[in-house]
Amino acid sequence: MIWRKFWRAVSDAPFFTPVARRMVAMDRWLSRATRGRVVALGMAPGLLLTTVGRRSGQPRQSPLQFVADDGAFVVVGSNWGGEKAPAWVHNLSAQPHATATVGGRDIPVEAREAYGDDRERLWQAFVDQWPGYRRYRETAQNRTIRIFRLIPR
Numbered sequence: 001m002i003w004r005k006f007w008r009a010v011s012d013a014p015f016f017t018p019v020a021r022r023m024v025a026m027d028r029w030l031s032r033a034t035r036g037r038v039v040a041l042g043m044a045p046g047l048l049l050t051t052v053g054r055r056s057g058q059p060r061q062s063p064l065q066f067v068a069d070d071g072a073f074v075v076v077g078s079n080w081g082g083e084k085a086p087a088w089v090h091n092l093s094a095q096p097h098a099t100a101t102v103g104g105r106d107i108p109v110e111a112r113e114a115y116g117d118d119r120e121r122l123w124q125a126f127v128d129q130w131p132g133y134r135r136y137r138e139t140a141q142n143r144t145i146r147i148f149r150l151i152p153r
Contacts, residue, residue: 031063034104044130047073048101049150051091062088066100066150067125073100073109073150074122081139089146100150109150122147 031048044065053060066073077089092098096111114122123145127133137145 081136
């Protein structure tokens with residue numbers, strides 16, 4: 001798909017992240033409206049993750065890219081390379097049961113964090129899919145970007 005190839009090619013450019021961050025609200029709306037059929041503005045494979053807010057107890061939805069790995073959906077808490085992890089990372093840490101909406105289907109999942117060699121392998125899979133993740137790791141040097149495997153239950 002030409003659209004995805006274009007976005008992938010510019011994902012590592014310095015101008016891309018500030019522009020893309022401004023589109024998150026639109027992406028969240030589009031992800032909800034399409035029930036997870038169009039996520040990450042169609043730039044890469046995506047899902048809509050619904051977690052339980054660790055403080056509020058309310059459902060929280062986040063559109064995320066994913067990499068498929070052995071029947072699981074793998075997601076990365078990069079927050080565009082920001083100083084802090086995104087809220088959904090903390091929500092999953094507090095309550096690992098969540099829902100991934102993919103292609104219009106709600107799939108109950110359990111989150112398990114990846115560590116060690118497995119984490120590095122999954123990180124490389126993300127970089128291969130979306131080269132911008134290289135930049136996110138550089139700009140988030142003060143924290144470990146966490147990676148979760150969402151395993152269907």
